[in-house]
Amino acid sequence: MAAQKAWYFFKTKIVPVPHVKVPIAGFFTDVEARIYAEQLTLADAAAFKTIDISELKNHPFEAELSTNLEHFTARFNYLSDWTVRTILAQSCSKRRAAFLSHFIDIAEALHRLRNVHSQFSIISALTSAPIDRLKLSWSRVPKSRRRTFQNLCDLLSWEGNFKKLREYMDPCHGHCIPYLGVFLKDVYGIHAAHPPRETDNELRLSKMEKVLSSIPFHQTVAFDHLKVWPNIQHLLEPCLELDTKGMGSSAFMISKELEP
Numbered sequence: 001m002a003a004q005k006a007w008y009f010f011k012t013k014i015v016p017v018p019h020v021k022v023p024i025a026g027f028f029t030d031v032e033a034r035i036y037a038e039q040l041t042l043a044d045a046a047a048f049k050t051i052d053i054s055e056l057k058n059h060p061f062e063a064e065l066s067t068n069l070e071h072f073t074a075r076f077n078y079l080s081d082w083t084v085r086t087i088l089a090q091s092c093s094k095r096r097a098a099f100l101s102h103f104i105d106i107a108e109a110l111h112r113l114r115n116v117h118s119q120f121s122i123i124s125a126l127t128s129a130p131i132d133r134l135k136l137s138w139s140r141v142p143k144s145r146r147r148t149f150q151n152l153c154d155l156l157s158w159e160g161n162f163k164k165l166r167e168y169m170d171p172c173h174g175h176c177i178p179y180l181g182v183f184l185k186d187v188y189g190i191h192a193a194h195p196p197r198e199t200d201n202e203l204r205l206s207k208m209e210k211v212l213s214s215i216p217f218h219q220t221v222a223f224d225h226l227k228v229w230p231n232i233q234h235l236l237e238p239c240l241e242l243d244t245k246g247m248g249s250s251a252f253m254i255s256k257e258l259e260p
Contacts, residue, residue: 029098036109037106037113038113040106042228043233048117048177048221050068051072053212056215057187057205057212074238077238078238079125079238080125081125083126084128084131087099088255091258093136097138100134107123108152114174114176114221123149133255133259134259135259165182170214171214177218191204
């Protein structure tokens with residue numbers, strides 16, 4: 001009882017989040033994972049296509065100021081935060097386990113759609129400290145779902161400089177909505193090795209062309225066959241008013257109150 005009271009206090013007083021659209025428990029799990037994945041993919045594809053290749057070639061600090069790139073990145077961050085908040089909004093471990101399973105199903109559906117952007121976002125949330133430490137909740141997740149989760153994690157592993165993920169996003173395997181963090185990491189490295197102040201920029205530009213060569217191909221991806229569900233898209237749309245500063249630490253406090 002004391003833990004539930006503390007959880008409610010943290011949830012409503014210390015970290016008020018009026019702009020986070022946390023779904024009603026029954027509604028969230030009643031909607032098929034496929035539908036969530038499709039709505040995320042439709043919005044992600046539209047945002048991804050607005051990014052001009054020149055924005056990614058800019059100096060790292062300039063690239064982060066790009067409106068289109070910033071919007072695409074904001075979608076990733078919001079979805080990850082929304083996933084964490086939605087799980088932590090459930091006061092009992094049985095319900096949290098149901099939500100964990102459903103988010104794994106959504107990530108799997110995103111994988112089938114080759115939407116690496118949102119898949120990576122959800123997996124990042126599920127492996128974050130506030131969620132990963134919920135041992136009781138995770139123990140209630142079916143073993144088959146946990147195996148699927150581990151397989152999705154393996155694909156997105158940092159091992160070998162994202163070796164598996166780079167292979168998966170290779171154009172020879174078809175279109176995808178990529179995780180741009182891999183490309184930006186390479187761009188940052190090129191800028192560090194060949195600063196723009198150098199008189200000869202040919203080598204730097206040629207390396208960037210090679211790193212970013214697959215982006216235009218992936219931007220031709222089409223999902224016209226997917227049905228639009230406005231109410232679900234509204235739920236998943238990033239809230240520009242939301243201030244995510246300190247969200248990680250407050251989420252961890254709530255997690256500790258839920259499962260000490």
